[in-house]
Amino acid sequence: MQEIRERIPNGMQEIRELFVPVACYSNQKMTPKTSIRLFLVCFLCYCCTSLTDAVKKNSGSGDKACDAPIDINKDPPPPKSCRLLLSPRPSSSQDTDGNDDREYGIYSAVTIPKNHVLTPLGGDLVLHLIDVRTSSSFDEHQTSSDSEQQQLLQLQKWKKYGYIQEAATSGHGGNYEGLGNIWSVLPGVSMLGASRQQQQGRPNVWASIPENDEASHPRYQSALAGSFALHYNLTHQVTVPGGLEGGDEVFVDRSGWHRKRALILKTDDAAVDDGSSNNNDTSLSIDHLFSHGSCLDNIYPGKSTNGYGRGALASRLITGGSIVAPVPVLPLPRDELKFLRLKEWKKVDAFRKRLLNEAADGKIDGKGDELPLPPDMEWRQQLLLNYCYGHEQSSVLLFPYGLFVNYINHAPSSSESSDGPVANVKLQWSERLMNSTTTSNNFDLRSLTPSQLWDQSTRLEGLILELVALRDIQPDEEILLDYGSIWSEAWKEHSDQYPDSILKLADDHTLEKEFSPAYIMDDAVTNLRTAEEQAQFPYPENVFTACFYRYENETTIQNDTVNKDKTKATPWKMSLGLFDMTNLRPCKVISREPANDRFATPQQLQKQGQPPQGKMLYTAIIQNRPGLPANERIPKGTKHIVSGIPRGAFRFVDRPYASDIHLDGAFRHNIGVEEGIFPEVWLDLKSE
DSSP, rough: HHHHHHSHHHHHHHHHHHHSSGGGGGGOOOOOOOHHHHHHHHHHHHHHHHHHHHHHHOOOOOOOOOSOOOEEEEEEOOOOTTOEEEEOGGGSSOOOOOSOOSSSEESSSSSTTTTOBTTTTTOOEEEEEEEOOHHHHHHHTTTTOHHHHHHHHHHHHHHTTEEEHHHHHHHOOOOTSSSSEEEEEEETTHHHHHHGGGGGGSSSSSEEOOOOTTTOTTTTTTTTTSOOOEEEEEOOOESSTTTTTTTTBBOOOHHHHHHHHHHHHOOOOOHHOOOOOOOOOOOOOOHHHHHEESSSEEEEEOOOOSSSSSSEEEEEEOOTSSEEEEEEEEEGGGGEEOOOOOHHHHHHHHHHHHHHHOOSSSSOOSSSSSOOOTOOOOEEEEGGGOOEETTTOSSSEEEEEETGGGGGGGGOTTTOOOOOOOHHHHEEOHHOOOOOOOTTOOOOOOOOOOOHSSSSSOSSSEEEEEESSSSOOOOOTTTTOOOOOOHHHHHHHHHSSSOHHHHHGGGGHHHHHHHOOOHHHHHSSSSOOOOHHHHHHHOOEEEEEEEEOOOOOOOOOOOOOOOOOOOEEOOOOOOOTTTTTTGGEEEEEEEEEEOOOOOHHHHHHHHHHHHTTTTTEEEEOOOOOTTGGGGGSSSTOOOOEEEEGGGGGGGEETTTTGGGOOOOOOOOOEEEOOTTSSSSOEEETTTO
């Protein structure tokens, strides 16, 4: 019996006292009933003890597994099943020329073969900044105030360091969302990962085309419509021949390396011509990663289990007190998320010029901090605001760009409400990660004032929050964060005021004639209508057709014909990298024909019979899209006709300002944070 007592762990003391009779610890004779009870208890104790031993062996810790209390202030190591980690990069690998100054990098803890994705359970979302003003934009609008011209300096700094990409050239979609400059914000792998200059080697992952839908929250049925990113599931695929090995760093493609390879462009860089070398000389040991890094894939994107559309779910058991995910953040002035549409600026200019001409008293001189908008116009807010952390007394916003963290939805804390789901994570500063870099300029950004943060010489990277589990979170359980009482009040006001008339129109099918999302049209329309047919049976006004087509600007192209009216005709052809969003151009269908083999003889065509239902080839007029470089633009006055285009090369596209994110009255509010997250020096809007 002494051996049995020693095998019972301390955490089982209560069970021992409740279920094991005194006879078990004495020389008294046990009854059969007592023996059975003792056997069951001993078996339970043996299982728990074996589990404890296994945990100790795998974790290298002597802590007791059965009775360890939850300590949310503790910083446990990442789980051994972690696939990707965020870790400080070796100081020798950090670029110092201002092109890719990354202090932290993504590292693989496992072998990932070529053509496999980094995150098998899903990809991250994509946000778009609409009609972004640049320095040339201010030259066009002479009535912009001093404060307006100071705006966007931080966003331009993001772009300089590779945190933002131009939608027209990035290949991730969104380039038709507006008529001005569209910038893409790609949280997760695209922003976290370092990139290489061409002389340093090749990128080892490639980003796919994201998906696009309204997450079961259409504009006529949900108050959530327009308040979340429509583009999502941006995944990254390993492209190096040998794949990634455990400890290898992930390098993303920001310079168009894969596009150049697809186009077979010749450069002076041998790495681009070769394309086979990984050269992952920044690898770290697995032990180092688990000692100094933080797990990125404890969560994955999926369908919200609480009716929010998309959400973040636990990919494994997450114990209370452990780190759910690192949350690097980029600081941003709140005013930089105000914008106007391109055509609205013309109206603003006319209004302000009239005021300046009439202002004889000099109250409006065009050089002040603020100039008014027309009475019927208000500033719009970029969708990015909904994903930023903020404080009502601060002009500073923090945009989180950690892997999948922007899928996390709101739930109140248990102290606020016991009805419905409650928050299971909280935010805190990751002191360990922030203090782990070895750069010479590693000062704490939290000590700077807002104006010092916006200084162009101040580094961007270095602020890292982390999500901590408030309790045990089960696999596939949704991750929920309390957005704060101010956010909750704003959302309640928005949802209460959501027009009843709009909700009642959900069953009015006449609305479908006015609006149907592009992705719905792609699924529903098998055979495309010609321009002549659309004159009688038009598509919804919010969409147009576009084709994947690569234009070759050459004086003569084989198989092309050009008539005296500058009408160019050429057959469509498939090529490597064609289905890149940069090759998606507006096009107008002028005819269609059955998709028989164009090279078959009449006898062969007779044997083939009718093609499968819906299999058609189309002839279309190809047009230019905004943002094309000069060598890819069809010359003005030339009608470029392409024949033999398959249905799979067409996409329906939402017209500028037509998708849900442009809805008037769509919800806009930053996520609130707990008191203490924002340092006192950032509270520049605090009333005295």
